Amino acid sequence: QKEVEQNSGPLSVPEGAIASLNCTYSDRGSQSFFWYRQYSGKSPELIMFIYSNGDKEDGRFTAQLNKASQYVSLLIRDSQPSDSATYLCAVNTFGMDSNYQLIWGAGTKLIIKP
Amino acid sequence: DAGVIQSPRHEVTEMGQEVTLRCKPISGHNSLFWYRQTMMRGLELLIYFNNNVPIDDSGMPEDRFSAKMPNASFSTLKIQPSEPRDSAVYFCASSSPLAGSDTQYFGPGTRLTVL
Numbered sequence: 001q002k003e004v005e006q007n008s009g010p011l012s013v014p015e016g017a018i019a020s021l022n023c024t025y026s027d028r029g030s031q032s033f034f035w036y037r038q039y040s041g042k043s044p045e046l047i048m049f050i051y052s053n054g055d056k057e058d059g060r061f062t063a064q065l066n067k068a069s070q071y072v073s074l075l076i077r078d079s080q081p082s083d084s085a086t087y088l089c090a091v092n093t094f095g096m097d098s099n100y101q102l103i104w105g106a107g108t109k110l111i112i113k114p
Numbered sequence: 115d116a117g118v119i120q121s122p123r124h125e126v127t128e129m130g131q132e133v134t135l136r137c138k139p140i141s142g143h144n145s146l147f148w149y150r151q152t153m154m155r156g157l158e159l160l161i162y163f164n165n166n167v168p169i170d171d172s173g174m175p176e177d178r179f180s181a182k183m184p185n186a187s188f189s190t191l192k193i194q195p196s197e198p199r200d201s202a203v204y205f206c207a208s209s210s211p212l213a214g215s216d217t218q219y220f221g222p223g224t225r226l227t228v229l
Contacts, residue, residue, distance in 0.1 A: 032216055043205055043220040044157070088157065092216050100216045101147075101170065106156040 002027045002093050006105035015114050019076040023089030023105055026070070032092040032100075033065055033072045037085045038107065044088055048074070079112045086110070116140070118221035120206050126227045132194040135224045137206030138187055147218060148181055148191050149205040157205075163189065164211075196228045 003026045013019040021035075032051055036044035050056045050063040050072065062075040072091075076083055089105040119138040127133055139146045147162040161171040166183045174181070178197070183189040193200055203225050207218040 034217065043223050045220070046217055049217055090218075100211060101159065101162060102216070102218060104157045104159075 002103050004089055004091050004103050004105040006087075006089050006108050008106055009109040010111050011108055012111045012113055013079050015079060015081060015112055017079055019079045019083065019110055019112070021074040021076075021087050021089075021108050021110065023072045023074075023091075024070055025072070025089075025091040025103070027091065027093045027103070028067075028070065030091045030093055033063070034090040034092075034102065035061075035063060035072075035074045036088040036090060038088060039085045047087075076110075081112045081114055084110060084112045118206055118208055118219055120204075120221035120224050122224060123222060124225045124227075126229065127196055128229050129197055130195040131228075132192065133196045133200075133226060133228075135191040135204050135206075135226070137189045137191070137221060139189070139206070139208030140210075140219055141187070143208035143210045143219075144186070145209045145211055145216075146183060146189050147207040147209075148189070149207065150202045151205060151223075152202045160191070193226075196226075198228045201226055201228050 005024045034049045035047045037047050038044045048063045050065045056063045060077045064073045086107040086109045088107045090102040092100045093103050121136045144165050148160040149157050151157045160173045161181045163183045181191045203223045205223045206221045209218045
């Protein structure tokens with residue numbers, strides 16, 4: 001059973017601090033890794049994707065990938081109350097007939113305290 | 115460009131009734147996914163299509179659920195008969211792996227309540 005694991009939280013971080021969200025996955029063949037943000041009552045929206053080992057930065061967000069450890073993380077710098085949401089980690093894997101599908105973590109609820 | 119479109123946005127029905135959810139993927143996307151989300155079980159993949167063909171329906175809970183994609187711009191998810199445990203938010207998502215991207219883009223979801 002291919003799995004993606006996340007700490008469900010809630011993770012409480014003071015405004016202006018760095019929020020660190022973590023995700024581990026079981027399929028060593030996975031090649032694409034995604035972070036989605038979901039506000040309460042809304043649909044998941046893509047924040048970042050990463051394909052290669054190392055760091056990828058986009059504004060206040062940095063995704064980090066370590067394929068050897070099967071670990072992907074998301075750092076949010078200068079956290080704002082508007083960052084309060086559930087963050088979903090998704091990892092691609094081969095499905096039926098070699099078609100890719102995404103395996104989803106349960107999500108980490110992040111709370112930024114003013 | 116319009117994103118993924120779903121209808122209805124909210125549906126309240128009584129147990130035993132038929133429910134049909136609709137989805138229009140992003141134009142040019144050839145993969146379409148139906149998900150169900152609940153607090154208890156999180157986001158679950160029900161079925162996905164590539165080029166209008168169902169690829170993996172192992173997530174469909176039981177025979178009461180069926181999905182079709184008659185053309186590249188329309189898909190339906192039908193529940194017949196509906197039960198209270200089907201209450202959830204149902205999302206449709208699309209992607210374009212032929213363009214080299216497996217990023218999925220979600221519609222706004224349909225919130226289903228079965229009384």
